[in-house]
Amino acid sequence: MTSARSNARHCWVAVRAILLLTAVLGIVYPFAITIVGQVGFSAQANGSLVSENGTVIGSALIGQSFTDSDGAPLPEWFQSRPSAAGAGYDAAASSGSNWGPENHDLISAISERRSSIAAFEGASAESIPADALTASASGLDPQISPAYARLQVPRVAAARGLSESQVHALVESKLAARDLGYLGEPTVNVLQLNLALTHLGG
Template identity: 35%
Template sequence: MRMPTWIRRHLAALRALLVFTVLLGAVYPLAVFAVGQLPGLNGKADGSLVKSDGRVVGSRLIGQSFTDANGDALRQYFQSRPSNAGDGYDPTSSGASNLGPESVVDTLPDPKLIAAGKEDGNAAQSLLTQICERGKAVGEREGVDGRRPFCTPGGVGAVLAVFGTRTADGTVPAPTRVVSLNEQDGVVRAPFMATYKGVKVELARYGEDYAMGKVVPIRGNAPDKPAVPADAVTASGSGLDPHISPAYATLQVKRVATARGISTAQVEELVKANRTGRALGFMGEPVVNVLTLNIALDERFPVQK
């Protein structure tokens, strides 16, 4: 007796399900796992884990912070580039700030909340202020000029709101009012510049609307080529970059050598040993792995306690 067509179709579908379940659910994953365990591939397949003193301390593919409980940089270690992934280098929150070059105006915090020791969840720093703040902090830590274009000496974006009649090209030749948008009244004593085109510059006040003013970034007198490299003040797209540029590594050599009581030549030797060139000889830029460099420092020149 011939089975009905609908039963034959269901049996064929069941056979296909069983076959593909075995192939794709068991055979293929086992084959991939087996290939990953081959010599030369097993380390990468297992996450490129790095061990020190017999224990896993991280992955050479994921960055991490080298700071104390207060978030301050440990002077005996090379510092990684900034991270916007969660609280920093969180693989579960990988991502960038999504702020672009036009992000130059901060959202100021409520001074009442700050006075009460609370955080204002609505406050936010612009990308420009983040870069300025980091540049200032790195400059102070490394003992170099941390100034950057369009940044105030206090480490925020040097941006004005200029009020007055605009010409056809959008400029305001005769301002009637000028406000320093990222410097808050009650937080700083005076704006980064006293006057603009003969008009006194005011500090920004929380709650005031400056949307009608023309936003004017002020370059200032920072050097054309800042002493602090770009990767020291900007986060990577993933927020997990484990590398820094050779320039940023070089900037930190003196501090690390002093903290460990060794010569800069000894530190530079380890920096060179943990530097990798361009991928395939032409893609990307040379980089230094911060984790493996710091481990090498601890192994060769441990800090005397």
């Protein structure tokens, strides 16, 4: 067999192989998994949606902005981390800032956030935790550190006319420990915390 004919034969086998594999791996496999997911784990497979009075208000896994239309933080809500996804928590444009450690834009953003958060919370600049000053990898981080949640308690309580101890107790009840006790970090889910807040009244 000549080399050219041999190459052609190899390619013809490859074409048939790819087409068959595409049917199995590209169509049967994902659709079978979709059926398993929809039947067996419907809530997770559809995005762990959170509803209030029958209306979907978000996903427990996707962070939200709690700001007014100009991006100014609303004092009656616990605030999420800074976000680099679109204009902030744009779930159709997940992204980190990708700013490097010596990038001047990042350095000035951190300084600016520190002073504006300190003013907003009425707290000292040194008390602000790192997650409040930095953007997450996805831009959709649904969680904040327990330290950042606690920092926001007095301001939220004041804005809602609730007692600090009441709001503090709510935060403590919403703390999520590390997975299996030792994986990752302890967190507070901001959407679920804010949703619970609306049930406190005020």
